[in-house]
Amino acid sequence: MILIDGKKAAAELRAELKEEVAELKSKHNKVPGLTVILIGDLTPSQIYVRNKEKSANEVGLKSEVIKYSDSVEEKTVLEKIQELNSDETVSGILVQLPLPKHIDKQKVIEAIDPSKDVDGFHPMNVGNLSSGYESSIPCTPLGCYLLIKKIEPNLSGKKAVVVGRSNLNGKPMTQLLLKENCTVTITHSKTKDLKAECLEADIIVAAVGIPELVRGDWVKKDAIVIDVGINKTDNGIVGDVHFDEVSKNAKALTPVPGGVGPMTIACLLKNTIDCFKRSQI
Numbered sequence: 001m002i003l004i005d006g007k008k009a010a011a012e013l014r015a016e017l018k019e020e021v022a023e024l025k026s027k028h029n030k031v032p033g034l035t036v037i038l039i040g041d042l043t044p045s046q047i048y049v050r051n052k053e054k055s056a057n058e059v060g061l062k063s064e065v066i067k068y069s070d071s072v073e074e075k076t077v078l079e080k081i082q083e084l085n086s087d088e089t090v091s092g093i094l095v096q097l098p099l100p101k102h103i104d105k106q107k108v109i110e111a112i113d114p115s116k117d118v119d120g121f122h123p124m125n126v127g128n129l130s131s132g133y134e135s136s137i138p139c140t141p142l143g144c145y146l147l148i149k150k151i152e153p154n155l156s157g158k159k160a161v162v163v164g165r166s167n168l169n170g171k172p173m174t175q176l177l178l179k180e181n182c183t184v185t186i187t188h189s190k191t192k193d194l195k196a197e198c199l200e201a202d203i204i205v206a207a208v209g210i211p212e213l214v215r216g217d218w219v220k221k222d223a224i225v226i227d228v229g230i231n232k233t234d235n236g237i238v239g240d241v242h243f244d245e246v247s248k249n250a251k252a253l254t255p256v257p258g259g260v261g262p263m264t265i266a267c268l269l270k271n272t273i274d275c276f277k278r279s280q281i
Contacts, residue, residue: 002252004147004226010262013146015271021060024276032091032276033062034118034269035084039078040070045096048265055265061272062089070100077103078111085113091279092118092272097151102248113280118271120172129175134278136271141173143263144205151252152203153222155180156249161201162186163194163240165209168218169228173205194218206240216245225250228260 006264025031034056038049042180056063066080077095084090093116095108109117114124121269128135137145148155159180162229164170170186177184188208198204206214207228219225228238239256247253254260 001247001250002151003149003247004252004254004259006147006254006259006262009147009150010143010266013263013266013270014055015046015267017273018059020207020273024273025060030089031060031062032272033064033089034092034094034272035064035066035090037066037068037080037093037095039068039072039077040100042098045098049096051265052071052268056267056272059269061269064090072100073105074103074107077078077108081108081111082104085111085116087267090116091114091276092268094118094268116275117273119269121167126167126172129172131178136275137176137267138172139264139267139271140169140207140228140260141176141205142267143260143268144169144173145176145262146267147226147260148203149253153218155182155203157202158182158202160205161197163198163204163214164188164207164228166207168190169205169207173207177203177205189239202243208240210240211238212240212242214241214246216248217240219246219249221249222251223249225253226260227254227256230261231254 019064021031036052053063053065084093093112099105109121112122114122117125117136120138127134129137160177162170162173165186165188174184174186185197187194195218200219201223203224205226209229211231211233225241225246227239227241231238237257
């Protein structure tokens with residue numbers, strides 16, 4: 001079995017992006033800029049943002065984090081987003097989720113200029129992705145897609161099963177696989193026989209938030225299995241895939257941690273650079 005090393009793949013992607021940023025700097029005499037808005041003091045969010053900032057600096061991006069307390073008014077956040085939309089030095093804007101309950105997530109997402117939406121959550125980018133047009137692609141499914149392509153460059157005709165139908169991962173993942181001419185089945189908590197669906201799959205992407213849901217006897221020999229889940233259990237952090245069991249059947253499998261996570265942040269940097277390049281045309 002091939003262990004899909006997300007840390008190594010992310011390091012390789014960052015090295016490529018660093019070269020690209022240097023080229024863009026010499027060509028345009030400026031570099032892409034990423035601004036992250038962080039609201040509140042949730043520890044996971046703070047860790048994510050710190051990692052994003054570190055990675056952005058590593059590849060040579062201009063990086064800024066704007067912090068607000070969790071009592072900040074929605075109006076203040078929306079006004080700041082409008083200010084960043086019109087700031088030419090900002091190529092990408094990301095508002096770290098989750099948000100406090102009094103702030104409307106959809107309103108915040110829709111306030112971001114679609115051309116600076118590095119998360120790919122704006123309805124315009126969602127629509128463009130599903131229509132096959134150029135768009136910002138959500139970072140986690142983009143990371144999954146790049147990891148799958150490293151193992152199997154030609155996905156045409158493959159049967160893929162996506163476990164989970166979220167806007168964050170399941171739906172955009174489906175669009176990316178369809179674009180590669182896969183036959184895609186989206187499964188979820190109401191799917192009648194999830195095991196039977198998974199057994200048909202050449203590619204399984206599990207992003208449903210249920211610890212070790214996908215078992216060894218759910219996976220046919222030589223399937224590629226991408227585990228997006230991060231679940232805290234008494235035995236530590238585990239994914240949505242039972243690693244020990246599935247590793248006996250799968251052709252390739254991502255570990256948790258160290259699989260999809262590092263690629264998500266690397267893809268955020270890629271999206272920022274892509275937004276910058278589109279703005280220079």
